[in-house]
Amino acid sequence: MRPIPAVSAAVALALVCATPAAAAPGIVRLFSPDGQSRIITNPQPNQCHPGFGPGSSLLNRTSGIVLVFPDSNCRIQVFDPVEPGTTKQGNIGSFRALD
Template sequence: MRPIPLLLAAAAATLAFAATGPAVAAPGVVFLHAPSGEQKTVENPAALKCHVGTGPGSLVRNATAGTILVFPDSACRTRIFNPVEPGEVRVDDVGSFMALD
C-alpha cells in the first residue's frame, strides 16, 4: 500500500468538506393551510432543516426561490417525499417539509 495516494485522497476529502458553506435560507415564504383551518407560515426556511407541517390534505404554497420537499411524516424521515417547485401550489400530506436551497 502506498501512503502518498492515501494521504492525497484524505486531503482532497478534507478540502471538499471545508469548501461547503453553511446552510442558507430559501428567500421567500412557505404557506400551509390544513383542512381543519390551521395555518402556518414559514419565512425564509433554512436549507435542509425540517419544519413541521399541518397534516394530511393540507394546501402547500411554495413562495420561495427554491424547491421544497414535502414528507408525510412529521420529521422529514420517510423515503417518500414530493418536491414542490417555486411558485407551485398543491394539496398533499404535509407532515413536514424541508427546503433544498
C-alpha cells in the same frame, strides 16, 4: 522556503467551505383542513418543518424547491418536490427546503 502562501490558501479554502448554506428566500405557507395557517420565512436548507398532515396544503413562495414528507419528522423518504410558486395538496406531514 516560504509556507505563508500555502497557509493563506488553506485558511481561505476553509472559510469558503465553512460558509453556512443560505436560506431559500421567500415564504412557505401551510394550510390545515380546519382553516389554520402557518408561515415559515426564509426556510433554512435541510431543516425539517412540521406540516398539518392529511388534507392540508403547502404554498411554496420561495426561490427554491421544497420536499414534502408524509410524516412529521422528514424521515419517510418520498421524493415529492414542490417547485417555486406552486401549491401541493394532500398529506403534508412535514417539509424541508433543498436550497
